Amino acid sequence: MTTAGAVHDGERRGGAPGSRTWFITGASRGLGYEFTRAALGRGDRVAATARDTARLDDLLGRHPGTLLPLALDVTDADAVGSSVRQAEAWSGGLDVVVNNAGYGHFGAVEELSDEELRDQLETNLFGPFRVTRAVLPGMRARGSGHIVQVSSIGGVGAFANLGAYHASKWALEGISESLAIETAPFGIRVTILEPGGYATDWSGSSARHSAGLEAYEGARVSAAARRGGQAPGDPAAAAQALMAVVDSPEPPLRVLFGAQAPAIVRGIYERRLAEWEEWQGLTERAHGSAHEGGRA
Structure with a gap:
């Protein structure tokens, strides 16, 4: 087993661009798709997970030897372990893991059901937790790795009508900061991405909504107006920014994405x-x- 102290800086970062292997969840749309496309575009290999891998067919056609599509629902603990093992067997080891899969649940706290809150936490918190837990043994054994947790400015502050989403992202921030302290001695880096608004489907068809109470209609209208007043960022630009984060010899624990953030x-x-x-x-x-x- 390689000890962290015996690993050179370049090895701790998982090698140079064009030699890394990524594991990216939620890779079929939005930021996850652009992260996958950018990594493949510079010659890296990507094990890309999605509930519907058909959305990755265009990338597979262009990168048949360096893209491994894997069907995965991150709420299935057994499937997470199986997908990580497949990716490790395919690649020989994972250098960068991006926990991107997630969705936004819209609803005032009083409007939330127990099931809706649990579902939000299952995907946005327990999903990254399961993936992280599955990849850590291999990273520790190699003395290197970089785990990227896609949080949000909603993991720093909170707004009306998004209580469940904020609960999931605030919890992800806390567990990820502890993770960073625990894994640093093994040469494993952790970065928490905190994007602002981007031109993705986050608040569209991929979002979920509680049954509304009339009392909170004003809060919903105000929240929608606030989001509508912001110029969304370009997911492709965010992907290039992520490449810079991963290439950094000293990547940040937290980094904001987007000019308004x-x-x-x-x-x-x-x-x-x-x-x-x-x-x-x-x-x-x-x-x-x-x-x-x-x-x-």
Whole structure:
């Protein structure tokens, strides 16, 4: 077994462009499709998963030797393990894993059913968790690898009518940050992508919706107007940005994608910091007398 300390920087990053093997979930549309196309376009190999692999036929026709389409529903734990084993046998080892499969569930918190919330977590949280757990033994054995978790600016802040989606992405952010700390000694990097709005089908036919209550119609209208007022990003540009992240000798733990994302996230954190500061006196009093005596 290779130890992390004995691995050169280039090996930890999974080799140079044109020599890596990727495992990408949700590869049949949107960002996942463009990530797959960009990796193949520079000569890398890609094990691309989708519930409907027919959507990958055009790429397979152009890259028959370097694309392995795999039918996969990430909510099926056994199927996840089988797909990872097939990809590892095909390639000899996975260098970059992109957990992209997911969908957005629209509905106010009161409108959500237990089943709808569970389904959202099964795909957006447990799906990446299962894939990550399946690929880690091979990455640890090689002392290298890069796991990319596709989160969202919705994993940093929250908006009305998307409570289930935010719950899934906030949880993904937390488990991924712990993962990054745990796997760094093995030469495994973790990056959390936080895209803003992109020209994909995320809020279209791939989205799911709760049965609406009239009381929340105003919130739905406002949320739709907010999304409609943003110029969506180009998924192909996001794919090229991901290539730069993977090529970096020191990839970030978190990175925002999209020109509007920094301003949105900055506003979220400024409001949080201001509120915490406003209530700091109460925060300190909540500690009790030990703080006043200097023993905190």
